[in-house]
Every structure is written in C-alpha cells, then in structure tokens.
Amino acid sequence: EDKVVQSPLSLVVHEGDTVTLNCSYEVTNFRSLLWYKQEKKAPTFLFMLTSSGIEKKSGRLSSILDKKELFSILNITATQTGDSAVYLCAVHQGAQKLVFGQGTRLTINP
Amino acid sequence: DAGVIQSPRHEVTEMGQEVTLRCKPISGHDYLFWYRQTMMRGLELLIYFNNNVPIDDSGMPEDRFSAKMPNASFSTLKIQPSEPRDSAVYFCASSPQLTNNYEQYFGPGTRLTVT
16 A cells, blocks of 8 residues: 655654654655645645655755655754744655645744 | 645535535645644645546545535535535645645635534
8 A cells, every 4th residue: 555654743842953754665656756734724735756866956845756665855054943843754656646644733932 | 736626615504505616726736635724633645637537536535525516616515415424624635736846835724613
C-alpha cells in the first residue's frame, strides 16, 4: 500500500529557531514530491521536487529530495510566528493523483 | 482569477439527512479532486475527475457517497444518508493538464458537522 509518513507529528519551537520537517514515502510509480502549508483554511503550495539532491529555496524555506533513501526534508530558518501551520507532504504517483502524509503541526512561540 | 470555489462553507445537518457539497474548479483546469480531512485520518482523496470523467473513486468510503461532474465548471459531492462520522472538512481541488505540473489548487473547504 502506498504511504507517506511525516515526522514529527507536532513541533513547538521559539521564534528564531531553525526547524527540519521530515517526509518519507513508499509509493509505486513515484513522479514528484510536493510540500504544502496549511494554516486555518486550504493547503497552499510551497515546493515541488522531482530530482534528487537539488535544493529548492524560497526565502527562509528550503527543501531537498533523496530518491535513493525515499525521503525529503523541509527546512525553515529564523522561524517567525507566521510560520505556525500544518505542513503537508504529498507524493505524486501518476495520473495527477497525490498521496498525502498526516502533516506536521508546527507552532512558533514568540 | 477567483480560485477554486466551494459552497457552502459550513454545513450542519442531522443524521440521516442528505448533504450536497458544491465545487467550481479554476477555469481551464482539467482535473478535479475531492478530499476529506479529519484529525484522525488527515487528508484523504475520495475521488478525482479528468475532463469530467471519474478516474479513480477508490477513496469513496461507501455507497452513501457519490460525486458527479456534469460539466467542466461544476462538481457535487453528495452524502445520503449522512452519519456523524462523516463530520470533516471536505476540500475540492483542481489542477491543469500539464505534464510536469502536479500542483493542485485547493478551495477553502466545506466544514460539515453531522449531529
């Protein structure tokens, strides 16, 4: 059965800290891995990764994929309270279908 | 661009009643997805359509759930009869038919409470 596992499930840090969120997967017909941020409403897209070892970066957020070890990490440096959200990892396995992990709930305390 | 539109935003109903959730995808997007999100199970794909045709409904929990897409700009998810365990947030998402773009654009969701 295809599965995507995220860790930790919950994380509480202080503003300014750096955090690393993990996503491992076991899926057939892997195409790409996507990260989403979900605040109080709908998930919003952050990154899509298709190739191993190439870092995607957007401001204080960055992500990298390891297709050999079947995982990805999402790093957030100099965290701010506005980074508090649930971060979702999803794997695309063909025909536009995404399999989502359970999410990591990140709380940034001032 | 209005994004994906869902209605209603909140629905409270009694067990046994029929519930219909509605979705308007982004214009020009060929794929439409229905998801359910709960604390226990996270975000689950229920069904998705390509060019108005259902492609994979393996995530639909049981026969009480049905989905239709009569045209490219409208889809419904119906639950009949509803049960308290159906309480969740239901998201609709759409995506374009591009080979290397798998990003899905989510609507604001419908929060369903069945009492």
